[in-house]
Amino acid sequence: MESIVLGSGSKGNATLIRSGRTTLLIDAGLSYRAMKRRLAGSPFSLTDVTAVLVTHEHTDHTKGLRMVMKEHRVPLYTAESVLAALPADVEVDEFVPIEPHVHQSVGDFEIYPVPLSHDTETTLGFVFFSEGKKVVYATDTGFIDEKLHPVFQNADAYILEANYDVTMLFTSERPYALKRRIDSVRGHLSNSDSAYYLSRFVGDKTRVIVLAHPSEECNTPERALATFREVFLSYDLSPADYEVHVARQHEPSKLFRL
Ligand SMILES: [Zn+2]
Numbered sequence: 001m002e003s004i005v006l007g008s009g010s011k012g013n014a015t016l017i018r019s020g021r022t023t024l025l026i027d028a029g030l031s032y033r034a035m036k037r038r039l040a041g042s043p044f045s046l047t048d049v050t051a052v053l054v055t056h057e058h059t060d061h062t063k064g065l066r067m068v069m070k071e072h073r074v075p076l077y078t079a080e081s082v083l084a085a086l087p088a089d090v091e092v093d094e095f096v097p098i099e100p101h102v103h104q105s106v107g108d109f110e111i112y113p114v115p116l117s118h119d120t121e122t123t124l125g126f127v128f129f130s131e132g133k134k135v136v137y138a139t140d141t142g143f144i145d146e147k148l149h150p151v152f153q154n155a156d157a158y159i160l161e162a163n164y165d166v167t168m169l170f171t172s173e174r175p176y177a178l179k180r181r182i183d184s185v186r187g188h189l190s191n192s193d194s195a196y197y198l199s200r201f202v203g204d205k206t207r208v209i210v211l212a213h214p215s216e217e218c219n220t221p222e223r224a225l226a227t228f229r230e231v232f233l234s235y236d237l238s239p240a241d242y243e244v245h246v247a248r249q250h251e252p253s254k255l256f257r258l
């Protein structure tokens with residue numbers, strides 16, 4: 001299995017994951033041009049994409065969707081309520097409805113969609129299974145319900161939101177109502193929330209951790225990593241046992257092979 005995060009943050013999100021002959025695009029929240037440009041030099045191409053999975057309808061996850069669907073005519077997998085909330089100009093040839101907690105086969109992947117807690121009717125996270133490996137993908141959630149913890153346990157890789165540093169958020173110039181929204185149970189995970197959940201989830205198989213969807217205004221890669229280390233050490237876990245990356249808004253991640 002291999003994966004690359006093309007960009008991640010409140011201005012746009014797109015990730016590719018491949019196993020065997022199946023390449024999935026998770027969210028298309030960057031412009032089509034930006035996605036193409038960021039894939040140059042990688043072993044991935046948008047022409048390899050066999051299906052698109054959309055987590056939710058927010059623009060930072062769907063901005064490039066119209067062009068992807070127009071150019072590649074691949075099936076779209078998402079929840080009914082997300083499809084209904086997409087802009088009218090997104091043409092979908094084949095829609096495959098997916099529901100939280102219902103396993104779904106997509107080519108060489110088995111996918112387990114999970115419900116996240118965000119300010120939309122449905123926001124999905126995904127657990128990908130293939131080649132005996134497991135990858136957890138979850139961003140845009142105010143918290144992670146305890147019911148999901150067993151399925152999130154001991155994945156080979158996590159792409160998990162670490163959106164904001166609590167101090168940077170509350171000392172920022174943002175309107176108070178927006179700060180409350182971000183920090184609410186239907187908002188986003190802070191660096192410390194994220195590190196705490198990861199400390200509960202990691203296991204002997206876990207190798208790669210990507211801290212995702214960072215806020216440009218209320219976070220820095222250094223703070224996200226420092227919080228991760230601090231929290232792991234406080235639970236007697238060794239941060240050095242994992243390959244930890246912070247996804248970036250304006251550049252792709254390295255390619256992760258599992
Ligand atoms: Zn988002």
Ligand SMILES: [Zn+2]
Binds near residue numbers: 058118
């Ligand atoms: Zn969102």
